[in-house]
Amino acid sequence: MTTSRKVLLGTLLILITLSITLVLIAQDVIMLGPMPTLKTARHNPMQYYVSLPDGWNAAKKWPILVTVDGANHDFLRNARTFMHARNGLPFIIVTPVVLSNVSTPNPADYNYSAAVWDAVAKTSPMQFDDKGLAAVISDVQADYNGEDKFFITGWSGGGSLTWFMVFTHPDQLAGASLACGNYFGHGIGTISSDPQRVHLPVKAFQGDQDPAYDHIAKQWRDAKKLADTNGYQNLSYQIVAGADHQPFPDQVFAFFASQLPGQN
DSSP states (O other), rough: OOOHHHHHHHHHHHHHHHHHHHHHHHHHHHHHSSSSEEEEEETOOOOOEOOOTTTTOOTOOEEEEEEOTTTTHHHHHHHHHHHHHHHHHOEEEEEEEOTTSSSSOOOOOOOOHHHHHHHHHHHOOOHHHHHHHHHHHHHHHHHHHHEEEEEEEGGGGOOOOOOHHHHHHHGGGEEEEEEEEOOOTTTTOOOOOOOOGGGGEEEEETTOOOTTHHHHHHHHHHHHHHHTTOOOOEEEEEEEETTOOOOHHHHHHHHHTTTTTTTO
């Protein structure tokens, strides 16, 4: 084979590879929608993805949905999954890059500085997430006219932060949802006595084909018992037939949409 033919063949192989890559990217965009924006809170190092609903404008308030990813750390895909499922609903989607979705976060899984990890070593991943989420919500409320209270859903390991918010900051929430969500009691000390805890809507979704079904069902019972003991009165649990371990975006959106003003 001559040198010119080798060059031509190499060029063709590069073009074919590039074409395949572009097709795969296009398919991914079609399936999960456009890319959300990655930001960092102004007064905290927490990173987060944000996506605005269709027709967003600054003339009115918009509900905020915080989606907490599980231990796989694919925060971008989690954000895009909920973007794809939003279907015209008015929620601002916020996906924080949290640390509390695993027992011991690995710095290699994140793009946080050494200073962040030094601070976390002196406190805890949950304390980082608690302060970071507060800063993120403050920015979203200021930048995008988000509602004063926000919705939160936690998939799998993301259940830890979701339950933490339910038990320690119910006054900040419009509603909470667990999607095959874990409960280990991480970071939870004194349970809030705020009167808004009583009727705070909390709903868990659990697939009956989830390999971790028995473990998560027990964790739900533990969390429910703690909630009942402390005056929470609006918790519910739904088994989704034929479903495995997943974030249930459609069910979560339907539940939270039912909690919007004028829907009850």
